Amino acid sequence: MNSLSRVFGLRNASPVASGLYWSGIWLAIGAIVLSVMLMGSSLSEHNMLPWVFGxxxxxxxxxxFVSxxxxxxxxxxxxxANGLLYTLLLLMISFLATDANWTSTVPILLLITCLTGAFGGMLGVNAGTSSR
Structure with a gap:
């Protein structure tokens, strides 16, 4: 991995940007899993909201955690900060792509992502190696 970053000269210096990259990766994995669940089971699109929040x-x-x-x-x-920026990016993309409206689910999504991001941050800072 170090050789790739040296060849291309790319290094992510910001912890929050790195966390947002990993959030996007996990979002893609979750979207694929939800698509397979929707296709392969009797689950309907109307019952997907708790799964989407998850x-x-x-x-x-x-x-x-990563940030x-x-x-x-x-x-x-x-x-x-990662959860807040993740939600803002998600809202901006959904507004620009599908002209999504502000609904009651937006504050719930913001609360969920901020709280889970903070919890992941608590776990991540304790999992990191530091010379104390």
Whole structure:
């Protein structure tokens, strides 16, 4: 992995940006799993909202974990910042792509992603290696 970053000259210096990348990866994995569940079972699109919140929560948890582990300090802060930015990016993309409206699910999604991101940040900062 180090050789690739040296060849291309790419290194992500920001812990929050790194967490957002990992949130996007976990969101893609969750979307594929939900698509397979929707196709292969009797689950209807009307009953998908708790599953969608779960996928976004897991993505924010993973992103908060990575961002706090990379920063090595202030896990709650970096995790919650990751959850907040993740939700804002998600809302901006959904508005631009499908002209989505502001509904009552938006504050619930914001609460879920901020709390799970903060929890992931708490786990990530404690999982990181630091010389204390």
């Amino acid at each position: 996928v976004h929560g897991c993505a924010s948890l993973a992103g908060g 706090a582990k990379r920063s090595g300090r202030r896990g709650w802060y970096f995790g919650m």
